[in-house]
Amino acid sequence: MSSKNTILFGKAAIEDLKQELIMFRSDGRELFLLVDENTHKHCFPVLKALVGKKNFDPAVLEISSGEQNKNLRTAGDLWSQLTIAGVKRDAVLLTLGGGVISDMGGFVASTYKRGIAVMHIPTTLLGMIDAAIGGKTGIDFMGYKNHIGSFYQPEKVFVIPEFLKSLDQRYWRSGMGELLKYGFIKHPELLKSDAFFDENREEAMTLIELAATAKLEIITKDPLEKGLRKILNFGHTIGHAFESFALGKGQDLLHGEAIAAGMLAELWLSVKYCKLNVQVLEEYKELYLKLFQPFLIQEEAIDELMQLILHDKKNAAQKLNFVLLKAPGKAVFDIAVEPSDIDACLRWYIELLNEDDES
Ligand SMILES: NC(=O)c1ccc[n+]([C@@H]2O[C@H](COP(=O)([O-])OP(=O)(O)OC[C@H]3O[C@@H](n4cnc5c(N)ncnc54)[C@H](O)[C@@H]3O)[C@@H](O)[C@H]2O)c1
Numbered sequence: 001m002s003s004k005n006t007i008l009f010g011k012a013a014i015e016d017l018k019q020e021l022i023m024f025r026s027d028g029r030e031l032f033l034l035v036d037e038n039t040h041k042h043c044f045p046v047l048k049a050l051v052g053k054k055n056f057d058p059a060v061l062e063i064s065s066g067e068q069n070k071n072l073r074t075a076g077d078l079w080s081q082l083t084i085a086g087v088k089r090d091a092v093l094l095t096l097g098g099g100v101i102s103d104m105g106g107f108v109a110s111t112y113k114r115g116i117a118v119m120h121i122p123t124t125l126l127g128m129i130d131a132a133i134g135g136k137t138g139i140d141f142m143g144y145k146n147h148i149g150s151f152y153q154p155e156k157v158f159v160i161p162e163f164l165k166s167l168d169q170r171y172w173r174s175g176m177g178e179l180l181k182y183g184f185i186k187h188p189e190l191l192k193s194d195a196f197f198d199e200n201r202e203e204a205m206t207l208i209e210l211a212a213t214a215k216l217e218i219i220t221k222d223p224l225e226k227g228l229r230k231i232l233n234f235g236h237t238i239g240h241a242f243e244s245f246a247l248g249k250g251q252d253l254l255h256g257e258a259i260a261a262g263m264l265a266e267l268w269l270s271v272k273y274c275k276l277n278v279q280v281l282e283e284y285k286e287l288y289l290k291l292f293q294p295f296l297i298q299e300e301a302i303d304e305l306m307q308l309i310l311h312d313k314k315n316a317a318q319k320l321n322f323v324l325l326k327a328p329g330k331a332v333f334d335i336a337v338e339p340s341d342i343d344a345c346l347r348w349y350i351e352l353l354n355e356d357d358e359s
Contacts, residue, residue, distance in 0.1 A: 006156045007133060007216055011207055013158040015051050019155070020119070021055040030091040032082070033058035034105040036065035039097040042166040043123045047096060050162065058094065059085070063104065067247065067255070070100045070139050072148070078108045092117045092155075098124035099131030099255065100172070102154075103146070106137030110152030119156045121236060123163035123356040125175025125204070126256050129182070131213035132157045134219040134232075143248050144311065145240050151224060159212060161205050172201065173291055174256030177235075179204075180287075182211040184267075185231045186218075188328035191284075196291060230333035234323040235263030238345075241308035242295055253295055264288050265349045269342075270324040274336055280328060285352070294353045302346050309342060 008016045022033050035044060040062050048056060061081060063074050082091075093116060095105035102120045109118035120132035138149025164172070176196055187210055195203035215232065222229035239262020246253035252255030267284055270276035288294070297305070309320065319341060323333045 005203060007159060007212055008156065009159045009212075010161065016156070017121075017158050018051050018055065021051060024092055025055055027090075030087060031058040032061055032087070032091060032093045034061045034063070034078075034093060034095045034097070034101055034108075036063055036069075036097055036101060038065050039123050041099065043096050043121075044165050046162055046166075047121065050160065063101075065097075065100065067100060067140065070104055072139060072141060072357065073107055074104060074113075075139055078104070079112055081152060082108075082112050087112070087116070089113045089116055092119065094119050094121060095132075096121045098122065098127045102127055102132045103136075103138050103149070106135070106152050106154065107139055107149055110137055110150045115152065118152070118154050119158070120154045120159065121158045121163075124171055125164060125208070126165055126171070126178050128159045128164075128208050129175065130163075130178045130215060131230075132159075133212055134229075135213045136222070140247065143147060143244060144308075145244050145247070153223075157212075158336050161208065164201055168256045171256075174254040176291060177205060177256030177258075177260035177263075179211055180284075181232075181234055182214050184263065184325055184328055185234050185323075185331040186213075186214045189326060191287075196287070213222065227333070231323050231331040233333075234325070234331055235259045235266050237309060237320075237322055238262040238265040238305075238342075241305045242297075244308050245297070245305055246295075257292055257295060260288055260292050261349075264352075265345050266322060266324060268345050268348055269322060269337060270326075272341060272345075273322075273337065274324045274332060276327065277324050278327070285338075296353055297350055299347070299350060302343060302350075305313065305346060306339065306342065310339075 023302050061078060063069060093105055093109045095101045102122060106118055109116050116267045122132040135151050135153035137152050138146035141147040161174060179190060190207060193207060195207050218229055218232060236259060239259040242261055243253060243255060243258035267281045271278050271281055320337045320339060322337050323331055324335045325331055
């Protein structure tokens with residue numbers, strides 16, 4: 001892996017970003033800032049105040065917020081705008097937003113003239129601990145999540161907690177879904193943290209660095225997901241199927257919420273395949289129900305979900321490979337799971353949550 005992908009936190013991030021902006025200006029490099037309407041309104045003024053207006057006068061590219069806009073049409077609009085503006089290969093794209101913005105910005109930057117530099121300033125919890133780190137870019141296509149994309153490392157990622165102040169509570173909780181994943185795959189202490197219930201968001205700041213650093217360590221060892229990096233997909237095989245299913249039906253389900261539900265199902269598989277202590281599943285079930293609005297599905301959805309899981313890009317040669325847990329902090333990958341067990345798992349999930357919903 002190249003020296004790209006440096007992550008800076010807090011004050012160090014702000015100082016470094018200021019230096020970068022001075023250099024872009026002195027080198028005559030064009031600077032573009034990708035935002036959506038919310039980060040334009042809430043985060044752009046904060047960013048200007050943090051870095052000072054003097055060296056910061058980017059051309060702003062705004063797209064509409066939301067997963068439904070992470071598509072080819074939006075990418076096409078951005079390519080068009082860059083083309084019409086005559087943007088050269090030494091330009092820099094700075095993204096300011098959540099995972100939709102960093103995925104889209106990374107994708108457009110990786111493809112425009114075969115690649116211009118991209119740097120991310122994540123503004124959601126999920127972006128700070130996951131989406132902005134690791135160089136996976138992508139758009140949704142034909143109903144499949146992240147179906148078209150590339151691996152393209154950002155030059156730098158600036159994690160600045162100030163932006164979290166304006167983040168909506170539901171997105172905050174959604175980020176907690178991915179944060180819990182780091183508890184399962186690497187840092188079990190995260191699973192016991194009170195930060196999940198800290199409405200002031202003060203406590204969670206310390207966890208962001210832990211999770212972001214964990215991701216960086218993993219992707220540095222395995223940038224192209226040949227092995228170890230797969231553990232970052234814990235909860236994602238079923239979680240992505242839930243997400244694609246909801247997207248197709250126009251249901252409102254956020255990424256972190258889908259992963260939180262996917263982890264519940266994949267913990268059940270972990271008990272069956274990897275002898276995970278059933279207590280871990282029980283405790284997580286309680287936490288999941290406290291933190292999230294349960295994602296309810298009906299039996300009729302099972303066939304469609306199975307199709308989506310089969311189509312999952314992680315399943316080489318139609319083998320249903322999962323990341324499962326032996327214990328919190330001990331994830332194992334490439335565990336082949338029988339389709340009949342996935343079916344049983346989905347039925348268990350449906351019964352569990354629908355029962356709870358009725359009680
Ligand atoms: N590339 C990766 O490795 C990776 C990893 C995980 C998730 N993702 C992707 O990330 C996306 C989800 O990201 P997300 O949860 O950050 O959602 P998001 O990008 O949709 O942002 C959430 C919402 O909050 C708004 N917003 C963002 N920051 C704000 C702030 N500070 N104040 C006020 N409003 C703000 C946005 O406009 C949006 O409406 C999904 O598309 C998912 O596939 C990618």
